[in-house]
Amino acid sequence: MKEEFKVISKFIEEKSRVLDVGCGDGILMEYLLKNKVVDVRGLEISKEKVKKCLSKGLAVIEGDAENDLKQFPDLSFDYVILSQTLQAFMSPENVIENLLRVGKKVIVTIPNFGHWKVRLDLLLKGEMPVTKNLPYQWYNTPNLHMCTIQDFYNFCNNKRVNIYKSISLNGEKISNITTSNLKYKNLISELGIFLLEK
Amino acid sequence: MSNLNKMKNIIIEKTLKLDCGKEISNFPLAYETYGNLNEKKDNAILIFHALTGDQYASGINPVTKKEGWWNYAVGPGKSFDTDKFFVICANVIGGCMGSYGPATIDPLTNKPIGINFPVITINDMVNAQYNLLDYLKIEKLFAVAGGSMGGMQVLQFVSNFPNKAKVALPIACTASHSAQNIAFNELGRQAIMSDSNWNEGLYDEKSTNPDKGLAVARMAAHITYLSKQGLQEKFGRNLQERSDLKFGFDADFQIESYLRYQGSVFVDRFDANSYLYITRAMDYFDLTKQYGGNLSKAFKDTKTKFFIISFTSDWLYPTSENKDIVIALNAIGADVGFVEIKTDKGHDSFLLDVPDFLSTIKNYLNTTYSNINERRI
Numbered sequence: 325m326k327e328e329f330k331v332i333s334k335f336i337e338e339k340s341r342v343l344d345v346g347c348g349d350g351i352l353m354e355y356l357l358k359n360k361v362v363d364v365r366g367l368e369i370s371k372e373k374v375k376k377c378l379s380k381g382l383a384v385i386e387g388d389a390e391n392d393l394k395q396f397p398d399l400s401f402d403y404v405i406l407s408q409t410l411q412a413f414m415s416p417e418n419v420i421e422n423l424l425r426v427g428k429k430v431i432v433t434i435p436n437f438g439h440w441k442v443r444l445d446l447l448l449k450g451e452m453p454v455t456k457n458l459p460y461q462w463y464n465t466p467n468l469h470m471c472t473i474q475d476f477y478n479f480c481n482n483k484r485v486n487i488y489k490s491i492s493l494n495g496e497k498i499s500n501i502t503t504s505n506l507k508y509k510n511l512i513s514e515l516g517i518f519l520l521e522k
Numbered sequence: 523m524s525n526l527n528k529m530k531n532i533i534i535e536k537t538l539k540l541d542c543g544k545e546i547s548n549f550p551l552a553y554e555t556y557g558n559l560n561e562k563k564d565n566a567i568l569i570f571h572a573l574t575g576d577q578y579a580s581g582i583n584p585v586t587k588k589e590g591w592w593n594y595a596v597g598p599g600k601s602f603d604t605d606k607f608f609v610i611c612a613n614v615i616g617g618c619m620g621s622y623g624p625a626t627i628d629p630l631t632n633k634p635i636g637i638n639f640p641v642i643t644i645n646d647m648v649n650a651q652y653n654l655l656d657y658l659k660i661e662k663l664f665a666v667a668g669g670s671m672g673g674m675q676v677l678q679f680v681s682n683f684p685n686k687a688k689v690a691l692p693i694a695c696t697a698s699h700s701a702q703n704i705a706f707n708e709l710g711r712q713a714i715m716s717d718s719n720w721n722e723g724l725y726d727e728k729s730t731n732p733d734k735g736l737a738v739a740r741m742a743a744h745i746t747y748l749s750k751q752g753l754q755e756k757f758g759r760n761l762q763e764r765s766d767l768k769f770g771f772d773a774d775f776q777i778e779s780y781l782r783y784q785g786s787v788f789v790d791r792f793d794a795n796s797y798l799y800i801t802r803a804m805d806y807f808d809l810t811k812q813y814g815g816n817l818s819k820a821f822k823d824t825k826t827k828f829f830i831i832s833f834t835s836d837w838l839y840p841t842s843e844n845k846d847i848v849i850a851l852n853a854i855g856a857d858v859g860f861v862e863i864k865t866d867k868g869h870d871s872f873l874l875d876v877p878d879f880l881s882t883i884k885n886y887l888n889t890t891y892s893n894i895n896e897r898r899i
Binding site for chain 1: 885
């Protein structure tokens with residue numbers, strides 16, 4: 325997901341402090357370190373992945389966002405990133421609240437469950453959708469709370485969270501999401517990238 | 523004793539004011555080094571040993587003729603790669619491998635100092651070792667590292683000397699010795715002190731050591747270093763060289779025989795009074811209290827990169843206590859990495875062949891060393 329990283333990287337100003345929540349193998353962290361002057365930290369739940377990150381000298385701590393975000397003081401990061409993980413939490417609502425507490429700005433990317441292929445799968449096959457961005461079967465998916473770009477928009481509105489910027493990713497195509505093209509973008513985007521602020 | 527004469531040591535002439543209020547000066551600190559200090563003098567790592575360790579971290583200990591206590595981690599191509607890094611390790615004050623301790627002979631009486639040795643703390647140990655860096659003319663260490671009591675020294679060191687080390691690796695330790703840990707240490711001390719040979723700490727090391735008490739102390743402590751699962755898997759209810767129970771109090775079970783053996787080999791290499799003093803230093807360790815209940819203050823403005831490691835089966839210094847350090851560091855935005863390594867080897871994991879643990883440290887140190895040199899981070 326090079327494009328996703330490019331978009332995220334563009335959102336981030338030089339010399340800022342960044343926390344990557346659910347940083348995985350640290351690929352995004354490395355990307356940011358290479359392309360920006362940033363101070364970047366990571367939080368990751370998988371021991372294996374944490375070990376990989378630490379082996380690369382990255383400042384990553386083993387922990388889970390639902391419990392371990394608590395330890396970070398208010399507004400202690402300029403940006404907090406949550407890349408394609410929101411759907412896997414028990415309580416995405418609490419996580420978003422905590423992200424907005426810890427970060428001055430929050431970048432959230434979500435795999436879009438509103439994409440036409442997803443809709444078509446369910447409509448025509450009558451089966452839970454399996455796509456490139458959502459490669460799991462219903463019985464082994466870690467995704468507990470799937471949502472669409474529209475859902476996320478509504479969520480932010482209800483919670484009075486400012487959406488600063490929103491970007492649609494469809495393959496390699498990057499475009500802006502606006503209130504006027506939201507319905508359409510919700511149909512064609514594989515990924516939604518949001519820059520939020522409280 | 524010939525080996526003791528070959529021991530490297532420095533005599534610290536400067537007065538060291540101890541936490542107990544007493545002052546010491548002109549005292550010996552024994553140390554060992556591995557690898558070479560490079561021209562830039564930026565590859566030095568100071569390693570702190572645990573309760574019963576000494577300066578011989580790697581290779582063969584010339585006194586005990588056994589492998590160094592951290593031989594799995596320190597050496598050419600190992601986690602602390604001595605082909606690359608200059609590793610320094612000193613025997614703590616209070617110890618019994620050449621540094622100033624209760625077994626040191628008092629020139630006035632020609633007898634061991636024994637119980638007249640002042641009560642020392644982790645802070646005192648660290649302050650004494652700082653002199654070694656001056657002696658070796660090392661302006662800045664690449665890293666400080668240690669497990670258990672060694673980890674406590676790491677925390678105290680970076681707190682006392684904030685800009686002296688670029689990287690800190692506290693492993694399987696705590697910032698505040700728990701009631702349970704004090705309890706186990708007290709058990710060990712009572713075992714020693716109730717041995718009549720202890721003689722109020724004035725035993726003659728050559729003839730009448732409180733070996734029985736010290737062995738029991740070691741046996742009890744050894745159990746705390748292992749995990750229930752590890753013990754069960756290794757020994758279970760296996761019998762020791764017998765086909766059935768003997769209905770007596772000999773070592774019927776392998777685990778009994780194993781513990782007895784651990785106790786008996788320990789007394790050959792360790793001084794009972796040292797055991798009292800060092801366990802006391804651990805009990806007194808409370809960095810959180812030292813900073814008014816806020817551990818973060820111990821690391822205020824730190825630029826050191828921290829890498830904290832705990833082990834799943836370590837119930838002596840459990841993950842939760844290691845995580846408290848992580849939390850304190852995160853609260854002040856320090857650069858901190860943390861992982862809990864999965865193993866059933868208990869607290870002892872840091873001393874053993876735990877490949878995940880050893881390789882993660884190796885990669886972390888090597889990458890961080892080159893990153894710092896490239897000024898990438």
